[in-house]
Amino acid sequence: MCPNWDTPKWTKRNLGRNMTYMEQTETLSEQLGVALKQVMLEQHMGQDELAKAVDVSRRTMNRILNGDVTVTYDRLTRIATALHTRLSAIIQRAEALASKEGEER
Template sequence: MEQTKTLLEQLGVVLKQVMLEQYKGQDELANAVGVSRRTMNRILNGDVTVTYDRLTSIATALHTRLSVIIQRAEALASKEGE
């Protein structure tokens, strides 16, 4: 469970990084994905497990391939595991 939590947290970190790179705010992303700001906040903080469909919607809204987001999150998680 600890590793899963770390990956969820790192996924949130990467999503925040991509948002910053694209000058997208949390409200804008939440609206584009069709979720509440609270739900988006919980995703970005790694507090909830995210479905594949939801991740795909987020990646689409961020104009970024899902595989890139996952690779970045895994790389970040492996750095912290060292």
């Protein structure tokens, strides 16, 4: 069975002496979705327009932007092209969001 690396929404943290707490965490797909939304705002592009440019349904685009699905490299490349930006720039944004979340813990 292949592990699904992108599913945890809650992380169990050990505080020692049999004490734990649950901490809400964003998945990588959610961080990517936030990064995509930021670029969309900068490019003044709406969800419908991006969905048409990438040739996916509005529902699929919504699921991508909300981090509900894992996105293929091919689709990410098409999204970056439609947003007139480099894929690496989008990935860097998502990584920065992940780093920021890690620092807040």
